[in-house]
Amino acid sequence: MMRETATDESRCVIRAKELSKVYREGTTELRALQGVDLEIRSGELTLLMGPSGSGKTTLLSILGCILRASGGTLELLGEMVSALPERELPRIRREAIGFVFQGFNLFPTLTAGENVELALDVRGVRGTAARRRAEELLAEVGLGEKLRAFPADLSGGQKQRVAIARSLAGDPPILLADEPTAALDWTSGRAVIELLQRLAREKGRAVVMVTHDPRVLSFGDRIVHLEDGRMVREEGASGHSGDVSMLLGTGMDPLLSTNTGRMSYEAL
Amino acid sequence: MGLLARRNLFHDRVRFAVTLTGIVFALVLIIIQFGLFLGFTTTTSNNIDHSGADVWIVFHGVGYFDTGRNFSERKYYQVLAVPGVQQAEKYMQAFGRWKRPDGRIENIQVIGFHPGSRLGEPWNVVAGNLSDVKQEDAVLVHDLYREKLGVAKIGDRVEIGERRARVVGFTHGIRSFTTSPFVYTSFKNSLDYTNPASAENSTAYVLVKAAPGVAPRELQQRLRERLTDVDVYTTAEFSRRTRFYWMFTTGAGLAVLTAALMGLVVGIAVVAQTIYAATMDHIREYGTLKAMGATNRYLYRVLIEQAVWSAVLGYGLAMVVAHFIVQASEKGGALILMPVSMEIGMLFLAVAMCVMAALVSINKVTRLDPAMVFRG
Numbered sequence: 001m002m003r004e005t006a007t008d009e010s011r012c013v014i015r016a017k018e019l020s021k022v023y024r025e026g027t028t029e030l031r032a033l034q035g036v037d038l039e040i041r042s043g044e045l046t047l048l049m050g051p052s053g054s055g056k057t058t059l060l061s062i063l064g065c066i067l068r069a070s071g072g073t074l075e076l077l078g079e080m081v082s083a084l085p086e087r088e089l090p091r092i093r094r095e096a097i098g099f100v101f102q103g104f105n106l107f108p109t110l111t112a113g114e115n116v117e118l119a120l121d122v123r124g125v126r127g128t129a130a131r132r133r134a135e136e137l138l139a140e141v142g143l144g145e146k147l148r149a150f151p152a153d154l155s156g157g158q159k160q161r162v163a164i165a166r167s168l169a170g171d172p173p174i175l176l177a178d179e180p181t182a183a184l185d186w187t188s189g190r191a192v193i194e195l196l197q198r199l200a201r202e203k204g205r206a207v208v209m210v211t212h213d214p215r216v217l218s219f220g221d222r223i224v225h226l227e228d229g230r231m232v233r234e235e236g237a238s239g240h241s242g243d244v245s246m247l248l249g250t251g252m253d254p255l256l257s258t259n260t261g262r263m264s265y266e267a268l
Numbered sequence: 269m270g271l272l273a274r275r276n277l278f279h280d281r282v283r284f285a286v287t288l289t290g291i292v293f294a295l296v297l298i299i300i301q302f303g304l305f306l307g308f309t310t311t312t313s314n315n316i317d318h319s320g321a322d323v324w325i326v327f328h329g330v331g332y333f334d335t336g337r338n339f340s341e342r343k344y345y346q347v348l349a350v351p352g353v354q355q356a357e358k359y360m361q362a363f364g365r366w367k368r369p370d371g372r373i374e375n376i377q378v379i380g381f382h383p384g385s386r387l388g389e390p391w392n393v394v395a396g397n398l399s400d401v402k403q404e405d406a407v408l409v410h411d412l413y414r415e416k417l418g419v420a421k422i423g424d425r426v427e428i429g430e431r432r433a434r435v436v437g438f439t440h441g442i443r444s445f446t447t448s449p450f451v452y453t454s455f456k457n458s459l460d461y462t463n464p465a466s467a468e469n470s471t472a473y474v475l476v477k478a479a480p481g482v483a484p485r486e487l488q489q490r491l492r493e494r495l496t497d498v499d500v501y502t503t504a505e506f507s508r509r510t511r512f513y514w515m516f517t518t519g520a521g522l523a524v525l526t527a528a529l530m531g532l533v534v535g536i537a538v539v540a541q542t543i544y545a546a547t548m549d550h551i552r553e554y555g556t557l558k559a560m561g562a563t564n565r566y567l568y569r570v571l572i573e574q575a576v577w578s579a580v581l582g583y584g585l586a587m588v589v590a591h592f593i594v595q596a597s598e599k600g601g602a603l604i605l606m607p608v609s610m611e612i613g614m615l616f617l618a619v620a621m622c623v624m625a626a627l628v629s630i631n632k633v634t635r636l637d638p639a640m641v642f643r644g
Contacts (some may be wrong), residue, residue, distance in 0.1 A: 064559070119434075
């Protein structure tokens with residue numbers, strides 16, 4: 001037991017304590033996050049779930065050093081980033097984090113290869129080295145032949161895989177994905193989630209994914225539930241198998257069928 | 269970063285065309301206005317700058333070239349007696365009445381000089397010989413004013429101040445800033461044409477050449493000590509005073525400079541608007557770059573590179589247009605000059621204008637919240 005705890009400790013890449021976020025507009029205050037304690041470990045795909053407005057994206061933004069927390073502490077790879085000045089955060093994002101967005105956010109005027117090269121360029125990798133690395137990354141996500149294709153010529157799933165290749169440009173230990181399957185059909189979405197799962201389990205990255213999609217639950221190693229800005233539950237992959245109670249209160253209105261003894265959901 | 273800058277810029281060809289049009293319009297406007305300004309200033313002081321003299325003696329209180337006022341030619345002999353004077357020549361400038369062969373009257377500026385003296389002689393004689401001016405009643409006129417003066421060729425006869433005159437040649441590139449063309453003749457003839465009553469004993473200017481080793485300033489000082497009732501200027505001073513009078517005292521220069529400034533402002537506004545619109549079109553991409561860890565400096569470089577590309581391409585097109593206009597101006601009423609220094613300066617101005625225009629976009633990107641990438 002002690003040995004397992006030590007292993008978990010060594011795999012911990014993000015440690016958040018008492019995180020809170022308050023948005024103020026005039027005299028109005030909105031508490032988006034309250035007292036969130038969370039540890040994210042390498043080699044795991046962690047799913048952040050919860051109804052709209054529960055604080056998932058706010059939490060992801062804070063974990064990604066894009067947003068500053070109003071309170072609490074955040075430690076990334078042993079560095080207390082919540083104490084760092086604002087100007088240091090781009091460096092943390094470049095060195096430690098890769099982002100995958102719901103809307104892909106690819107640059108439409110650049111080819112798939114150039115999109116990946118741009119992420120390398122931001123990190124100071126240019127020229128032949130960047131081109132070669134972009135080819136490798138696209139091959140890694142199964143799009144080696146789409147190097148010169150523009151985003152407009154790619155399917156949604158291909159675009160998201162290009163975005164994942166781009167997120168890997170800095171070889172980050174942490175990948176943060178904001179509903180990466182939301183804009184995709186299930187076949188494409190499944191390919192994307194499998195890719196993220198592989199990046200976690202085989203490449204040892206810590207992958208955190210915000211999702212509304214109940215079909216992806218079985219892929220997660222851990223599932224963190226948020227409601228009203230609070231973490232209400234955290235479960236391992238085995239904890240949700242056949243257990244539908246975990247979705248109650250998420251506001252997702254799932255259609256549920258358990259005819260195979262395994263859960264499957266179709267969001268309305 | 270360079271690739272992104274170029275792709276963003278050239279991707280929307282219509283917008284890029286609008287951007288280039290704005291830059292070309294602004295630059296051509298600025299070139300024309302500054303070119304006019306240069307043309308005006310050069311024109312106003314042309315006779316002084318090409319006089320070959322080191323020092324000008326003028327009637328006391330005469331501030332610029334076109335209002336020459338006669339004074340006694342005794343000053344001329346006093347000048348010759350001053351140590352350090354190598355050569356001095358009497359020189360006339362006065363307005364006269366030119367009677368065309370068809371009887372119409374035109375105002376002219378009569379310039380009288382001593383042919384062969386190399387002081388105050390017209391230059392760029394494109395038809396006829398300068399030495400022919402020594403002949404009685406001989407005059408040289410600018411080829412641009414043939415029609416205005418009603419003459420077409422050497423040998424045409426007219427009247428100036430009711431005295432006969434005969435065209436013996438044509439000059440080129442010696443325009444008058446006033447509406448009265450310059451007509452060059454011998455000093456002796458000029459007195460007859462403009463002021464027959466006081467002929468032989470007066471002059472409007474005395475042009476002085478300093479002896480070798482004597483600086484114009486030094487000679488000016490010596491002349492000032494010995495002459496009364498006249499002003500003594502170095503050629504550079506008199507040229508500057510004349511240009512200043514026409515450009516700023518009359519307001520003509522201010523008008524063209526203001527127009528040039530307006531061109532700059534319009535150019536900045538047009539380019540700023542188009543670059544800003546392009547930035548807003550790609551704002552989510554800039555947010556993505558920020559989220560990926562791109563520094564503000566990285567984003568500035570993307571925007572500035574776009575601005576520099578716009579400037580260089582706009583400059584190239586503007587130069588083509590401007591050269592056509594400058595060439596056309598040589599046959600027109602107003603001279604537009606575009607020296608090489610101005611061409612080079614315009615490139616820097618174009619880049620500065622476009623970079624300034626990009627500041628609005630830079631400000632927008634600086635304030636951009638990368639968290640926008642998580643919003644729908």
